[in-house]
Amino acid sequence: MSLPFNVASHLDHALRETATKLGLADRGFQPDVRVADPANGDFQANGALAFAKREKQNPRAVAQQIVDELAGLQADFTFELAGPGFINFRIKPAALLAWLQAYGSEQQLQSGAAGAKSGQTWVVDYSSPNTAKQMHVGHLRSAVIGEAICRLLTFSGAKVIRDNHLGDWGTQFGKLIYGYKRWADQNALATDAIEELERIYKLGHGATPDGSPELDEARRELVKLQNGDAENVALWQKFSDVSLAAFQQIYDRLGIKFDHNLGESFYNNQVDRIYRELADTKISEVSEGAQVVFHPEHPRYKTQPFIMRKADGASNYASTDLATALYRVEHFNADGIVVVTDFRQADHFEQLFLTVQKWFAAKQYRLPELHHVTFGAVTGEDGKALKTRDGGVIKLKALLDEAEERAFALVSEKNPDSPESERREIARVVGVSSVQYADLSQNRSSNYVFSWEKMLSLEGNTAPYLLYAVTRVRSIFRKAGLDPAHPPVGDASAPETAQEINLARKLVKFPDAVQLATNTLRPHFLGLYLYELAGDYSTFYAADKVIVDDPAVRARRLLLCHRTLVTLETGLHLLGLRTLERM
Structure with a gap:
């Protein structure tokens, strides 16, 4: 195996070494490696363009200098110079085969990804309902987005602490x-x-x-x-x-499942320290009787105070959120903190994080990465807020119940002779997964329209489509009498047909999808990859028969089927979805 888990990172490292050798790195050359349009190759390095523009050089000449020094990559890649200075890389079939052979299970995929955030501790604050109230549809996005982010960070090697910051005071x-x-x-x-x-x-x-x-x-x-x-x-x-x-x-x-349910009440006895330290460091001041923080350097907050203690001496969200940030650093040793709420709290958390940065700098506390993950609203098909027929708030329990019942009706229609217990179990997974994925497949910054018909469809970028793709792959092994956990693929040869190569290339890009979703804290990038992978598999399956007489062809096609199964299931599990053996 010559290719590591993340091929893009491998190329980035090789290009940086080359740039150093050529004396370009000292002048700020950045490789800018990204997934390429499939027509051009697997990966593309665009760094020569920006560098040459800044240095007033010919970008194609700069790129050619780099290409001339890349002999060490020729064993695994073909590459070419294109356009005004793009370098296109295409993985050779033998290298594709070696990569596929190395990553044959969810555990092996995770071991490959785990170096990205190894040794880091991240606290993810999500869901956060108010006690003594039922969870409603508005709590759905925070819960499913937060859980997916937790799983992505864990997969990338971080220790993740799930904290449900309850509204309990x-x-x-x-x-x-x-x-x-x-x-x-x-x-x-x-x-x-x-x-x-x-x-x-x-x-x-x-x-x-x-x-x-x-x-x-x-x-x-x-x-x-x-x-x-x-x-x-x-x-x-x-x-x-x-x-x-x-x-x-x-x-x-x-x-x-949360590790902690540390609500607002937990921090009540910690706010006096916050008041004192912010006053002592002169970060806060008294305005109209309240203790506040101004951020005059920020265009929106020059005159808008961040009120951390009311004029009557009472604490508020700012008080407890400041105490929460300090607690997470001192007690959890957090390297990163992610707070998942709807977009309406953006101003609050922007002011909170600005205050934390100044306060921690003044006290010389270690400052973690701070991320406010916002999301848009869920609307009905009329574009208005999602409500019950009588205008009330939709309870989350009722929503999930309805999802399961609608899924059960569809499953029963397609498989009327299956035992009811089996149909109920399939409906439970399909129904809840459909609700989860309808949310996760969207860019979280956008509002999305809640549509039962769309989310339960077997066509398009939906949970049923992806879950069915998993069961289709499993059915191949079942019909052939093979155990998908131990496929007979030891003698597989390198992919040969256009469809085999295209599917193998897509599988090798799984690490990039995980990395992009994790680094941006946007799970929809992984969902889009899985949808495209399922489509590439469908094209492969339609063109290339898997169970054929030729043992070499059968082995390599079974390898592609198995790795597709592993990748689809791994990706869906990262998004918090359960998978099925039959549908």
């Missing part, structure tokens, strides 16, 4: 306790606790309008909670426990 708990003591239905709490808590909160909120004696009573309940009153603390703990149990039922269906 604040004025709403005074109203909830007020309502609980008056209207709690113990039978309803035993049957569906989270729904009963929502009902109680609505009653409590409605009974405590601004300026009313009832609101004063609710505030007294909150003060008692904040001061450690045993009864109210016990109620608050009960609210938290039943909420987490309800949330976990949803998380189980989505394949999510």
Whole structure:
């Protein structure tokens, strides 16, 4: 095996060494290796263009200098100079075969990828619902995007800490306790606790309008909670426990398990240090009685204060989020922090991260990478917010239930004679995966239209299409009486037909898709790759019969089938989807 796992990185390294030898590196030459248009090759290096423009040289002449020194790559690549200075690389069939033979399992693929972030610790903060409320469709994107990012980072070698930063503190708990003591239905709490808590909160909120004696009573309940009153603390703990149990039922269906559920309440006793340190370093100031931070160097925040303590002395999201950032560095030794929320919180986190950067620099704390991963809204097909028919919020549990029922109807239509238990299991995977992938296949920055018909379709970039591609490959081994875990591919030869070579080339680019999705924290890049891979496999399968008499041809085509299966399943697992053996 001469090619390493990530071929693009291998080429980048070789080109940098060449640039150093030629004296170009000292003048700022960057290889700029990227996946090429398939018509031009597998990879393309465009660095000569930018370098030559800056140095006022002929870019093609610069590129030719580099090509003349690349003899060491000739064993694995053919390469050519094209256009005004592009260098196109095409992997030779023998090198494709060697790469495919080296990476034959999910574990081997991960071992290849693990060097990218080896030794790093990343904290990913996602989902973050409010306790005592049911999760609704608005919580879906944070949950599935956050989980995919966790899996991508883990696959790339990082230690990942999943943190569910719950909304479990604040004025709403005074109203909830007020309502609980008056209207709690113990039978309803035993049957569906989270729904009963929502009902109680609505009653409590409605009974405590601004300026009313009832609101004063609710505030007294909150003060008692904040001061450690045993009864109210016990109620608050009960609210938290039943909420987490309800949330976990949803998380189980989505394949999510958190390492920590450190909500806002966890940081309440840590905010005084934040106030003191930001004041001592003169990063914060007092404005109209509140402790705030200004960022005059930033065009949007010159006059917009970041309020970290209110004028009445109360803490807020800024207080606890600053404490959270410090805790993650001091207790988790985070090298990177990712916070996944919708786009409406962009200003808050931009000001938060600016404040953290100044504060950590002043105190000489180690500064991790800080990433706010935002996402757009989910809309109905009318372009408006997704709602129930009566205008209410769609509960996430109900959405997943409907997905499974719709999938069950489709599975039953296509396989009416299969046992119901088998159809239910297929529907469970297809239904939930369809909801997850409809989200993950989109650029997270964009809004996307929620369409049952589209997401459950067997055509297009959908979960059913990709899951079916997996089962199609598995069916080849099943019909041939072969174990897909141990395919007889030891005598495989290098790919020969155009379809074989095209599929092998696509498989070798899996590391690039993973790297791009991980580095940009955008899982849709991996989804797009998997969709294209499934299409290339379909073209190969239609053109080249797999189970043929010639043992050499059969072995190499089985190798391609097996590596496609491994890559599709690995990629889908990275996105948080479960896969099936039959559909």
